[in-house]
Amino acid sequence: MVPEEAIMSRATTQDPLTRAHSLLAWSRSRPMPEYAAARVGAAREILTVAEQCGVDELTAPAQVLLLGGLLELGEIRSLDRELLGRSAAHQSDRGPDPAAWFGCLRSILDGDAAAAERQADRIYARSQQAGDDGALALYTAHLGMIRWMQGRIDGAEDRFLAARRAYPEQLLWPASLAWLWLGQGRSAAAESLLRSLPPLEALPRDRFWLSTVTVLAEIAVVHGSTANAARLQQILEPYAAHVVPVGVGVAFWGTAARTLGLLEERLGMLDAARTHLESAVEISGRLGALAWQTEAQIDVAEFAIRHDLVDVRAYELLAEARATCAARGFAGLARRAMSRPRIRVLGGFEVIALTGVRAEWSSRKARELLKMLVAARGVATSREVFMDTLWPGEAPRVLGNRFSVAVNVIRRALDPDRLLPTQHHLVTEGDALRLDLDHLDIDVERFLRLAAGRDPAVRRAARELYTGDAFSDEPYADWAVTLRDHARLLHAGLADG
Numbered sequence: 001m002v003p004e005e006a007i008m009s010r011a012t013t014q015d016p017l018t019r020a021h022s023l024l025a026w027s028r029s030r031p032m033p034e035y036a037a038a039r040v041g042a043a044r045e046i047l048t049v050a051e052q053c054g055v056d057e058l059t060a061p062a063q064v065l066l067l068g069g070l071l072e073l074g075e076i077r078s079l080d081r082e083l084l085g086r087s088a089a090h091q092s093d094r095g096p097d098p099a100a101w102f103g104c105l106r107s108i109l110d111g112d113a114a115a116a117e118r119q120a121d122r123i124y125a126r127s128q129q130a131g132d133d134g135a136l137a138l139y140t141a142h143l144g145m146i147r148w149m150q151g152r153i154d155g156a157e158d159r160f161l162a163a164r165r166a167y168p169e170q171l172l173w174p175a176s177l178a179w180l181w182l183g184q185g186r187s188a189a190a191e192s193l194l195r196s197l198p199p200l201e202a203l204p205r206d207r208f209w210l211s212t213v214t215v216l217a218e219i220a221v222v223h224g225s226t227a228n229a230a231r232l233q234q235i236l237e238p239y240a241a242h243v244v245p246v247g248v249g250v251a252f253w254g255t256a257a258r259t260l261g262l263l264e265e266r267l268g269m270l271d272a273a274r275t276h277l278e279s280a281v282e283i284s285g286r287l288g289a290l291a292w293q294t295e296a297q298i299d300v301a302e303f304a305i306r307h308d309l310v311d312v313r314a315y316e317l318l319a320e321a322r323a324t325c326a327a328r329g330f331a332g333l334a335r336r337a338m339s340r341p342r343i344r345v346l347g348g349f350e351v352i353a354l355t356g357v358r359a360e361w362s363s364r365k366a367r368e369l370l371k372m373l374v375a376a377r378g379v380a381t382s383r384e385v386f387m388d389t390l391w392p393g394e395a396p397r398v399l400g401n402r403f404s405v406a407v408n409v410i411r412r413a414l415d416p417d418r419l420l421p422t423q424h425h426l427v428t429e430g431d432a433l434r435l436d437l438d439h440l441d442i443d444v445e446r447f448l449r450l451a452a453g454r455d456p457a458v459r460r461a462a463r464e465l466y467t468g469d470a471f472s473d474e475p476y477a478d479w480a481v482t483l484r485d486h487a488r489l490l491h492a493g494l495a496d497g
Contacts, residue, residue, distance in 0.1 A: 020049040020058055027065050031207035033072055033242050040069035067102055068207075071245050071252065076109075076287045100126075104142055105252060111290035111328035113149045116142065136166050141251030144176070149291045151331030153180065171197055172208040172246065175215040182223055194219070200231055211253045214244045221262045233263050240276055243283065254292050255280045258299060270307060277303055291330055297321045298336050305340065305441065308449055310461035315339055319356065341414040341425060342441045345374055346487070347468020351413050354420065359413035365390050365402070366409035371471060373410075373426070373435045374442055375483050380432035389479060407433070414440075444470050444487055451490040459494055466491045 023042040030039070043066035050058035070079035079102075100123045107116035120142045127135030140163040144156040157180060164173035174193045181190040200216070203209060217236050220229040240260050244253035261276035277300050284293035297317045304312035318339050325334035342352040349371065351359035361367050369386055387399045390406070407426065412418075414425045427434050437445060443465060450462035470487045471480035 016049045017053055017055065020046045020055075024058065024061060024065075028061075031209070032205050033210050033239050036069045036072040036242075039065050040073065043069060068245050071105075072242055074241075074243050074283055074287055080106075101138055101142075101251075108142065108145050108149070108252065108291075109287060109289045111149065111324075111330070113146050113329065117146050120146065137163055137170065137246075138251055140173075141246040141253075145252060145291075148332065149328075149330055151333070151335070153332070154184065156180070169204075170206075170208050171203060172212045172215065175212050175219075179215050179219050182219060187223075190219075190223075194224075200228075200235060208246070210239060210242065210256070211244050211246045214253055214256060214259050217259045217263050221259070221266055226267065229263055229266055233260065233267060233269075236260050236263070240279065241283070243287065243289075252289070254289075255283045255296070257283060258292075258296055261303075262299065265303065274300075274303065274309070290324060290328060291333065294321045294324045294330060294333050294337070298333065302336075308446060308458070310450070310458060322356070335419070338419065340439060340441045342443070343370070343374060344443045345371065345470050346443045346447060346466055347472055349471075349473055353413060354415045355417055357416070359416075361409070361413065363406055363409045366406040366413070368474075369406050370410050370413070371474060371477075372479050373433065374444070375471070375479050376434065377445070377483065378434055378437040380427075380429050380434040382432050384431070386433070444483065447487060448490065451487075451494055463491070463494050466494075 023046055027035075027039045027042045043062045046058055046062035047066065050056070050062060067079060070076070100119070104116050104119040104123060107113075107119060120139055124135055124139040127139075140156070140159040143159050144153070147153050147156045157177070160173055160177045160180065163170070164177065167173065174196060178190040178193040181187075181193070197203075197216075200213075203212060213232065213235055217229075217232040220232050236256055237260060239256045242256045244256055244259075245251065246253055257276040258280035261273045261280060264270075264273035264276065277296065280296035281293060281300060284296050298321050300312065301314040301317040301321070303309070304314040304317075318337050321337040322334065324330065325337055338354050339352070339356055341354050342350075344350040344352075349367070351370070353359050368390060372386060372389065373381075383403060384396050387394075387396050387403055391399055391402070407428075411422065411426055423436075425436055425439050427436050435442075447462055447465045450458050450465065453459060453462070466487070470484040471477065474480045
């Protein structure tokens with residue numbers, strides 16, 4: 001239990017100025033997230049004393065404490081009132097300018113990357129002139145978030161390297177480099193950096209502790225042992241309600257809840273994962289952190305699609321995320337917010353492309369080929385089998401060009417702007433083709449998964465999804481019979497249940 005009452009009542013016989021200095025020393029020695037509320041209370045008292053006594057040198061460090069604490073607690077409106085309402089005349093020329101860095105942070109939270117970068121460049125130049133040794137860390141953290149919003153996170157590598165050299169005691173920077181390199185496919189370099197870090201229990205509990213643990217947890221979502229992921233989940237879980245500040249708090253990594261949810265999904269803790277992913281949407285929205293709210297909406301939608309959650313409007317969340325990305329220029333998130341192409345074969349045939357538009361077909365043979373691929377259920381099938389059905393009696397050696405045209409028409413229907421690799425949805429394996437079912441939302445496949453469930457709500461969703469027989473517009477096609485009969489039989493069992 002944090003002894004906040006003891007902190008605030010300690011040394012009541014001290015004069016106010018001595019007490020303010022004591023509170024500042026105490027707060028600086030306890031940067032851990034569990035002390036955030038106590039630091040906020042101490043900072044407010046220090047600021048009051050500084051104003052009453054006219055001691056300017058206390059104002060800047062107290063504002064830094066206040067900013068960091070309020071950000072950690074997610075109290076963005078209080079933060080606005082406390083900091084923006086105070087006069088810049090109280091800033092110290094010798095220390096960091098928390099109000100200026102906070103202005104940059106607010107631009108980042110508002111999703112204004114261009115304004116944030118201009119502010120960060122200007123503040124960093126001024127801080128360098130003033131000899132502020134901590135300015136590089138702040139600038140690196142801000143620039144990393146700006147590049148992430150712009151979809152250009154690779155552009156932050158040089159700054160991460162510079163921060164690593166400048167602050168060897170701050171483990172956030174090698175952890176961040178490992179995260180970046182893993183995303184670039186540079187696994188050997190990333191693993192070498194990770195091995196250089198101390199064990200999780202030995203990470204220093206300094207002002208970078210929560211951000212470092214969060215980055216390591218982000219890595220554990222996609223890389224490393226299950227045991228390591230489980231340990232990070234245990235460490236991070238008590239801070240699920242926190243946002244993750246960087247350093248003194250005027251930079252922002254995101255929400256602990258989002259990272260925790262993704263980690264729990266990897267560990268199979270699906271109920272907890274859903275709770276934390278949805279919490280990330282709420283926390284980011286409360287902060288007004290547009291990029292992080294958008295990211296969290298995408299995470300919830302993707303989680304719902306992966307796990308067939310029938311009570312989550314996944315495609316509406318993705319549509320809202322795409323709209324925010326278009327308005328604010330979040331290029332990287334815009335790529336993630338693209339819906340998987342949707343193929344409907346129950347009760348009729350329809351294709352909704354990756355970009356959310358209904359596919360228009362210039363080739364009847366291409367439409368039929370896509371239906372046949374759906375009926376094959378992701379099993380690679382020889383081109384000759386398809387050719388024989390599409391053009392019966394014609395020699396395969398003269399059909400190569402026509403078949404290639406049909407394949408290209410399908411690929412354009414699924415991804416009209418060629419946003420993803422050619423093989424992403426329709427895969428060629430030698431002389432065979434198949435659909436990659438993990439990259440498509442096919443109604444009959446989703447129906448089969450839901451119909452196999454035992455939960456009444458899931459089975460009800462399966463019944464609602466079944467709007468008619470599979471390939472009802474192909475009643476005489478031999479290739480459609482097996483899947484149509486299988487789905488029809490399962491539907492009849494749902495009705496009986």
